[in-house]
Amino acid sequence: MTFRKLSPAEILALVKKAGLKGIEWGGDIHVPHGDLARAREVRELTLEHGLTTAAYGSYYRAGQSEGNGLAFERVLETAIELGAPTIRVWPGAAGSDVTDEEGRWKIIHDLRRIAAMAAKAGVSVSTEFHGGTLTDTNESAAQLLVEVDHPNLLTCWQPHNGEATDECVAGLREVQSRVSNIHVFHWWPTPADKHPLADGAERWGRFWPLIQDMPGDRYALLEFVQGDEPEAFLRDAATLREWLA
DSSP states (O other): OOOTTOOOOHHHHHHHHHHHOOOEEETTTTOOOOOHHHHHHHHHHHHTTEEEEEEEEEEETTTTTTGGTTHHHHHHHHHHHTOOOOEEEEEEESTTOOHHHHHHHHHHHHHHHHHHHHTTTTEEEEOOTTTTTTTTTTHHHHHHHHHHTTEEEEEOOOOTOOOOOHHHHHHHHHHHEEEEEEEOOBBBTTTTOOOOGGGGGHHHHHHHHHHTSSSSSEEEEEEEOGGGGGHHHHHHHHHHHHHHH
């Protein structure tokens, strides 16, 4: 997701240079929904570089996309060809405070449906702690997993923008058993204020113990860097590797 202007081959070379292990490929630019030939090509390139696909960032919006012409079946078949273990989706197109009960349950039913579809193919579905969706608060994100009540629905986790560290820790604890991947960045206090990852050492130092206690394995993914610059990415990748070591 970090380098939409670069080709898959350029991204793979950069990730290899950074010493990282996996990539989340997006459905908006690099692996378009339904382009199975492209998905196979990117999968093969990824494997040739000794890397793995961490996720498929589909941008499918539960409760909305199906009615707008993006069938989840097309998203799923693309993820399968790509070799993605999980499909990242967004729960709706509005925040939890402005989504009425009918709208929320429409999203819940769609999440339950697509989680069941993906389960048959051995692929999980992951929401994301993200503004403008039903996961925009810790409470709503945790409640959504309970409401959908499907073991194949997980969530990616990241600190909400502008949220105090203690609140982020509390939110992480609420979903600790259901987290797929981690999105790592240091934006403070708004998405416009992107800082070197190393500046977030104290903040992330509160998160890692909880993450390490989670069952199973997951990817820690660098999501965007200062100026979308390769050098900033390499710098943050070195920080991430140091933290994980």
